[in-house]
Amino acid sequence: MSTAAPRAIGPLPRRQMLADDVHEAIKALIMxxxxxPGARVSIDGLARQLGVSPTPVREALARLESAELVVKEPLRGxxxxxxxxxEQLDDLYQFRLLIEPWAARRAAEHSDAEGRARLDAEMRSCATPADDTYDSYKAxxxxxxxxxxLVAELAGSAQVRRAFERTHCHLHIFRLHYDRGLGEQTIAEHRRITRAVxxxxxxxxxxxxxxxxxxACYERLRPVSEEAGGPTRG
Amino acid sequence: MSTAAPRAIGPLPRRQMLADDVHEAIKALIMxxxxxPGARVSIDGLARQLGVSPTPVREALARLESAELVVKEPLRGxxxxxxxxxEQLDDLYQFRLLIEPWAARRAAEHSDAEGRARLDAEMRSCATPADDTYDSYKAxxxxxxxxxxLVAELAGSAQVRRAFERTHCHLHIFRLHYDRGLGEQTIAEHRRITRAVxxxxxxxxxxxxxxxxxxACYERLRPVSEEAGGPTRG
DNA sequence: ATCACTCAGATCGTGTAGGAAATTTCCTGT
DNA sequence: ACAGGAAATTTCCTACACGATCTGAGTGAT
Structure with a gap:
């Protein structure tokens, strides 16, 4: 490999479309x-609010519909x-339990040095949230x-990565109850997974x-299920 | 190109929204x-072919982009x-092996009578393809x-069902090589799964x-690996 | 003579403005 | 209080203007 082959350097970020910005803006609003949840999203209203014409808003909403962040009712918006x-949250965690432990195993088996360095860096850069503020939970x-x-990436499976991303599980968890004060426990568990990988x-x-x-499932399902007092993990 | 007729591909049987019909039409074209694969899809060109203005075409393409049937390059189309x-096909089948056997197990465990009747009906209604025509393979x-x-539905997991649908695996298999003459084997294997469920x-x-x-994986990966005419590293 | 660069025209993507059709809401009459 | 209907709002599509990109020929340099 002496001569530098014309390898794809990577597409330089050429995003200068208004529709992309609108897409990100609406996504941020939802996130x-x-x-x-379930509220109507007016095309003209968003256009006025963002100071653009309805067309890019329409395009952005069409993309968000395929991503299942909004639903469309014909002629109604x-x-x-x-x-x-x-049941849906239960199903979501069942699905995660199906693909993510597998991904963690594969990450431990097949990840390369560069990937492990990225995982290590992610764990080092995240501080345990001290307070219980909104921003802290968002971080x-x-x-x-x-x-x-990252774990899905280290597993080397683009399909698993996409399947995880498309669940938008953090949006749903966030909307159901943002913050249960379990930041430290989450970080500790991430550290344990990282160490094993x-x-x-x-x-x-x-x-x-x-x-x-x-x-996480049992912690988070508790308030959704009834107040049925049961033994909770410590 | 002599017989390039830029006129209507077909009259769209109009439902409620034009954009939905356009979406289905473009999806059918791709399928x-x-x-x-990889060919450019012109907005104005499709609009002329379908006899509509570019706006609903743009909305349809935006949705198809989120479904990963088309990719967008800003300002280029x-x-x-x-x-x-x-590698991607390998990854796809690895993913299917992760979720679908699990779905089959769950279907055998938890499906109700109505679901099993639907599965039975599907297997009864499908005849083994006699010929090797294009239409036969499409069927x-x-x-x-x-x-x-159906198996994913009987498993009771909407997440698994959506994850499977979003892979569009049949599109990819179809494009790589439509027809390998393995219709009978496929049907026989479906029958075996159905019986177990x-x-x-x-x-x-x-x-x-x-x-x-x-x-299916080994059948279908073979021609891809042999295509390069030798062991290719890279 | 071959190659690289430049500069037109053409093509296509992107956003704006406006109008037709449908839905929702609110008001009126019984 | 309930049914019927009209106004207002909104969706949906079309038509058009602007800007970027691509194609090809022409010019100059090596």
Whole structure:
């Protein structure tokens, strides 16, 4: 490999479209719960609010519809996706338990040095949130998203990565109840998964991920299910 | 090109919204390989062909972009998604092996009478294709899609069902090589899975699905690997 | 003579403005 | 209080203007 082959350097970020900015703006509105779940999203209203014409808003909403962040009712307009029911949240975590422990195992088995360095850097750069503010929780949610995406990437499966991203699970968790004061526990569990991946211990990585998801599931399903007093994990 | 008729591909049977019809029309064009993989898809061109203005075409393409049937290059237009590489096809089948055997097991365990009746009806209504024509293969692919979606539905997991649908695996398989003359084998394997589900035998259902996917994977990966005419590293 | 660069014209994507059709809301009459 | 209907709002599509990109020929340099 002496001569430098014309390898794809990578597409330089050429985003200068208004529709992209509108898309990001509306996505941010939904992610921040500035629009209530199930609320109507007016095309003209958004256009006026953002100071653009309806066309780019329409294009952005069409993309968000395929991403299942909004739903369209013909001739009636768009609505944000409603809150998840208890069954849907259960189904979501069942799906995560199906693909993510597998991804953690694969990450421990097959990830390269560069990927492990990125995972290590992510864990080093995230501080445990001290306070219980809105911004603090948002930072934790952002770290959580990056962490799980990173594990999927290290597993080397683009399909698993996309499947995880398309669940938008953090949006749904966030909307159901932002903040349960479990930031430290989450970080600790992430550290355990990271250690297993960096040590190249597939079994430990898979188990740690499964327990991480089960803990989050049981923690978060509790308020959705009734106040049925049951023994909660410590 | 002499016979390039830029006139209407077909009169759109108008539902409620024009954009929906345009969306279905473009989707059909891609699914039928009427547009080559990686080929440019002109907004104005499609609008002229379908006899509508560019706006609904743009909305349809925006939705297809989120579904990953087309990709957008800003200020340059849309292209259909390119052919899958060997690694991507491998990854796709790895993903299917992760979720579909699990779905088959769950279908055998938890499906109700109505769902099993639907599965039975699907298998009864599909005849083994006698000829090797294009239409015959399309009918087989349509049955295959319905069958796998049905198994995911019987498993009771909307997440798995959506994850499967969003892979568009039949489109990719179809584009890589439509028809390998394995219709009978496919149907036979579907019958075996169906029997296990109807009998309520989770282990047999899971195993049958896994073997079904592995058979398809090995059948279909072979021509791709041999295509380069030698061991290619890269 | 071959190659690289430049500069027109053509083509296409992007955004704006306006009008037709449908829905929702509110008001009126019984 | 309920049914019927009209105004207001909104969606949806068309038509047009602007800007960027692509294609090809022409010019100059090596």
């Amino acid at each position: 921040d719960n500035a629009i209530e 768009y609505r944000t996706t409603p809150l998840l029911t208890r 934790l949610a952002a770290h959580d998203t990056r962490f799980h995406v 960096l040590d190249g211990d597939p079994g430990a990585a898979e188990a740690a991920m499964r327990e991480h998801l089960e803990a | 039928d390989n009427a547009i080559e 849309y292209r259909t998604t390119p052919l899958l590489t060997r 087989l692919a349509a049955h295959d899609t319905r069958f796998h979606v 109807l009998d309520g035998d989770p282990g047999a259902a899971e195993a049958a699905m896994r073997e079904h996917l592995e058979a």
